[in-house]
Amino acid sequence: MTVTYEFPRPNLAVDCVVFGLDEEDLKILLIQRAIPPFEGRWALPGGFVQIDETLEEAALRELREETGMQDLFLEQLYTFGAVGRDPRERVVSVAYYALVNLGDHEIEAATDARNAAWFSVDDLPQLAFDHTEIVQTALKRLKGKVIYEPVGFELLPRKFTLTQLQRMYEKILERPIDKRNFRKKILGMGLLQELDEVQVDVSHRAARLYRFDEKKYRRLRQRGFNFEI
Amino acid sequence: MTVTYEFPRPNLAVDCVVFGLDEEDLKILLIQRAIPPFEGRWALPGGFVQIDETLEEAALRELREETGMQDLFLEQLYTFGAVGRDPRERVVSVAYYALVNLGDHEIEAATDARNAAWFSVDDLPQLAFDHTEIVQTALKRLKGKVIYEPVGFELLPRKFTLTQLQRMYEKILERPIDKRNFRKKILGMGLLQELDEVQVDVSHRAARLYRFDEKKYRRLRQRGFNFEI
DNA sequence: TCAAAAGTGTTAAAAATACACCCATGG
DNA sequence: CCATGGGTGTATTTTTAACACTTTTGA
Numbered sequence: 001m002t003v004t005y006e007f008p009r010p011n012l013a014v015d016c017v018v019f020g021l022d023e024e025d026l027k028i029l030l031i032q033r034a035i036p037p038f039e040g041r042w043a044l045p046g047g048f049v050q051i052d053e054t055l056e057e058a059a060l061r062e063l064r065e066e067t068g069m070q071d072l073f074l075e076q077l078y079t080f081g082a083v084g085r086d087p088r089e090r091v092v093s094v095a096y097y098a099l100v101n102l103g104d105h106e107i108e109a110a111t112d113a114r115n116a117a118w119f120s121v122d123d124l125p126q127l128a129f130d131h132t133e134i135v136q137t138a139l140k141r142l143k144g145k146v147i148y149e150p151v152g153f154e155l156l157p158r159k160f161t162l163t164q165l166q167r168m169y170e171k172i173l174e175r176p177i178d179k180r181n182f183r184k185k186i187l188g189m190g191l192l193q194e195l196d197e198v199q200v201d202v203s204h205r206a207a208r209l210y211r212f213d214e215k216k217y218r219r220l221r222q223r224g225f226n227f228e229i
Numbered sequence: 230m231t232v233t234y235e236f237p238r239p240n241l242a243v244d245c246v247v248f249g250l251d252e253e254d255l256k257i258l259l260i261q262r263a264i265p266p267f268e269g270r271w272a273l274p275g276g277f278v279q280i281d282e283t284l285e286e287a288a289l290r291e292l293r294e295e296t297g298m299q300d301l302f303l304e305q306l307y308t309f310g311a312v313g314r315d316p317r318e319r320v321v322s323v324a325y326y327a328l329v330n331l332g333d334h335e336i337e338a339a340t341d342a343r344n345a346a347w348f349s350v351d352d353l354p355q356l357a358f359d360h361t362e363i364v365q366t367a368l369k370r371l372k373g374k375v376i377y378e379p380v381g382f383e384l385l386p387r388k389f390t391l392t393q394l395q396r397m398y399e400k401i402l403e404r405p406i407d408k409r410n411f412r413k414k415i416l417g418m419g420l421l422q423e424l425d426e427v428q429v430d431v432s433h434r435a436a437r438l439y440r441f442d443e444k445k446y447r448r449l450r451q452r453g454f455n456f457e458i
Numbered sequence: 459t460c461a462a463a464a465g466t467g468t469t470a471a472a473a474a475t476a477c478a479c480c481c482a483t484g485g
Numbered sequence: 486c487c488a489t490g491g492g493t494g495t496a497t498t499t500t501t502a503a504c505a506c507t508t509t510t511g512a
Contacts, residue, residue: 012239054310079308081283082283090280094310179464185501204511205463205465206510409494410474432485432489432490434492436492437491
């Protein structure tokens, strides 16, 4: 490889904000740093970009290495380039955010013995580097995104109830939603397949299960349809 | 500076999509490359990020150096990291987009004798690197942005007519807008100051001039107001 | 039989859309 | 006096918002 200039250059990293949802809360996956700087502090999974991989590949690789997670919705968020954001040296970081279904994605014992855990977004510990800012940016993006694109389904199991769907929106948007209006609107779009199944193991009336119809969504979108909550 | 790892590392650059608007069209500022690769080909203004400047500072510096432009609306767009996007070596580029008022921003003779010129967005020449993709991404972002944030004013002179404002939206959104409904809506937001001035040097009835009330917008936004076209 | 969540329609208010003519000015 | 764009209001349709009770089920 020809290096065309020999000035000192910024290093390039990726960081990932992985969102998950359980009954209580919207959560984020953090790993505990094993080495300085910020040793022992919680941080976003991430690491340096290698010379022969794209940014997205780097993000997926780091997630796999640090948390064992695979096959998730991933989208570029923003690139953070403040000069002093890493106390050791200049590091510019391309942040990604991911959405996973907590049930499908158990955290593996991290291969390098680092601790990984889910934290509620409204009860985060102090984070390393500028990761608090990155998380805030991701939350804002997620909030803006779910209302005009059907990405929220990535946080739910493939089969879900309308109440689960509504709770997801309520958690992300941080506001209550009217049950009847919500059902009218979401069912009216015709993007949910009503299944012949209901919840099991609940101690009350079992709710009907639905599935998001990805194919139908793509078809409608090509004809100018715009999803909107 | 301590370099904590010694693998080959990606280089980091910035590229800028500068939008301008005239009577005819939405335009983009391009510079003609004086050196290989893509010698003679038109490209976005941009260059490598220095070790002691933020990404935004790098973007502003490159714009100043290559086009003489200063004091413009600038926002990060997306980071492009395909492995082969620069044929020489690995370069990851953080793209920005800028909005300027064509009247206020004459292009200076570029300091290093490179050619700079405005091109209509729907009549662009073949571009260097992946710059066509970057421009497409910027157009999409701009289209999405103007409808829920009042950034379009950056493309107009400080004093403008309602027809100029409407044309701006029509050019960006690529659809006709009803004149009466548009005026009703935009004036109804109360964000335009009606001035005691009218157009001069027009060969028909002179239109009233307005100014965007930035302070009022900030005040309203804090109280939960959301701009929307 | 009770507790817990599922499921279901209507009405009123607000917002969006469609639409056409007269006015002022300079050439 | 005419060509050019400036300026203006109403009626209709669509969308959003507010709101409460009955049903099903398992414990």
